[in-house]
Amino acid sequence: MAGGGGGGGGDELRLLGFWGSPFVLRARLALSFKGLSYEYVEEDLTHKSELLLRSNPVHSKVPVLIHNGKPICETQIIVQYLDEVYGASNGPSLLPVDPYDRAMARFWAAYIDDKLLSSLMMMSRGKTEEEKAEGRKRSSAAVETLERAVKECSKGKPFFGGDSVGYVDVVLGGFIPWVNLIDRLTGSRQFDVGKAPLLAAWLQRFGSLHAAKVVMPDMERLVELSEMSQA
Amino acid sequence: MAGGGGGGGGDELRLLGFWGSPFVLRARLALSFKGLSYEYVEEDLTHKSELLLRSNPVHSKVPVLIHNGKPICETQIIVQYLDEVYGASNGPSLLPVDPYDRAMARFWAAYIDDKLLSSLMMMSRGKTEEEKAEGRKRSSAAVETLERAVKECSKGKPFFGGDSVGYVDVVLGGFIPWVNLIDRLTGSRQFDVGKAPLLAAWLQRFGSLHAAKVVMPDMERLVELSEMSQA
Structure with missing residues (x-):
């Protein structure tokens, strides 16, 4: 069991996950910021459970949230889904109320999954030095673009969501441990304070929140996992 | 100018598009089904307008909807966005009201963009015969999966959205002309009535709706465009 108080009154929430997945972390961050109690079920991805295969027959992937079955x-x-079901009754609303702000949040969330993720993958997993260099170039461009996103979404407030953590915070927050891992392995700094001061400050601010810290994976384990998957 | 009556009372809607884009067609289908009046601005993608570059500085791509600037x-x-701003006041709500049904609609919409699109692209644009054969295999698997989606979403009713057109109908509907084009060029049938009877019936049903027909591109022009892009 994990998560804080609150909860949707008799609701049963289970999350099928893998500790080393940024996508699972995102779901855990959302559950954590909304203060929801849930059962966390760790999957062995080399022997996926019957429950996972039955719950996600199309992709057979984690995360899967199971809500009352x-x-x-x-x-x-x-x-x-969590944001729509639990609204503002549990923690802050993640998606903005205004449809235009909501469209912007969805736009930047899609950008993070599309451009930032692919460039970080290329940079850290590229098969040749040329490919890695191209990944660095693209990652740097994505960070520069995201620096603009902080400005546009936060409007001078501490988070993408404004005064409290929102959708884009959670979506980008899921990548923090991997951004930190790449920094450590490459001796570089992705969210460089010189080139992306707002993003660098956000990284520190978000990462130090209690609701984020309690679900973040251990860095030493991540280093090991990274070495294993490169072997 | 295009689109029917209704409109959001003094609202100014402009759509920057390209007639031969399935993604633009999707936006036009949504506008059409919601009965919204809008100005359609055709873009020359080899010389993108200042307005397009300014409106979508991140991707420089169509479609872009401009709502009151x-x-x-x-x-x-x-x-x-259109569904959230215009709700049920203009045409049917595209997203279901129930959060779980909404999550399902988003899931299938993502599946269509991910699996169906990539397999159709591979099939029609593959560089080798092997690649095209792999595309056919994947497309066939995607269609089989989507046949299940029709059943799950429509619950025996005529559309993914139930009695009226919904989000998944619009998302998949945007691909209809390209599915028909591939059928014509390959002498095959993607949404085969034998293998995917519900999807085949949906294709006919959706394609014959007035609100869909008025925005669908001309097939002969599409054939020409396809020949030009293969040249």
Whole structure:
């Protein structure tokens, strides 16, 4: 069992996950910020459980949220679902109320999954030095673009969501341990304070929140996992 | 100018598009089914307008919806935005009311963009015969999976959205002309009535709706466009 108080009164929430997945972390961050109690079920991805295969027959992937027996798949869809079901009654609303601000939040969330993720993957997993260099170039461009996103979404407030953590915070927050891992392995700094001061400050601010810290994976274990998957 | 009656009372809607884009068609389908009046601005993608570059500085792509001067980018985000702003006051609500049904609709919409699109692209644009054969295999698997989606979402009713057109109908509907094009060019049938009877019936049903027909591109022009892009 994990998560804080609150909860939806008799609701049963289970999350099928893998500790080393940024997409699972995102769902855990959403659950944590909304203060929801849930059962966390760790999956062995080399021997996926019958429950996982039955709950996500299309992709057979984690995370899967099971709410009163009904499965919800795909990380961003899970986060939106939690926000819609639990509204403002549990923690802050993640999606903004205004439809235009909501469209912007969805836009930047899609950008993070599309451009930032692919460039970080290329950078850390590229097969040749050329590929890694291209990944660094793209990652740097994505960070520069995201620096603009902080400005546009936060409007001078501490989070993408404004005064409290919102959808884009959770979506980007899921990548923090991997951004830190890449920094450590490459001796570089992705969210460089010189080039992306707002993003660098956000990284520190978000990472130091209690609701984030309690679900973040251990860095030493992540280093080991990274070495194993490169072997 | 295009679109029917209704409209959001003094609202100004402009859509920057390209006639041969399935993603633009999706936005036009949403506008059409919601009965919204809008100005359609055709873009020359070899010489993108200043307005497009300014409205979508991140991706420089169509479609872009401009609502009272504010740009919204990315096809699925535009459709959700229109649905949220115009609710049930203009045409049917596209997203279901129930959060679980909404999560399911988002899941299948993501599946269509991910699996169906990539397999159709591979099939029609593959560089080798092997690649095209792999595309056919994947497309066939995607269609089989989508046949299940029709059953799950429509619950025996005519559309994914139930009695009226919904989000998944619009998202998949945007691909109809390209599915028909591939059928014509390959002499095959993607949504085969033997293998996917519900999907085949849906294709006919959706394609014959007035609100769909008025925005569908001309097939002969599509054939020409396809020949030009293969040349």
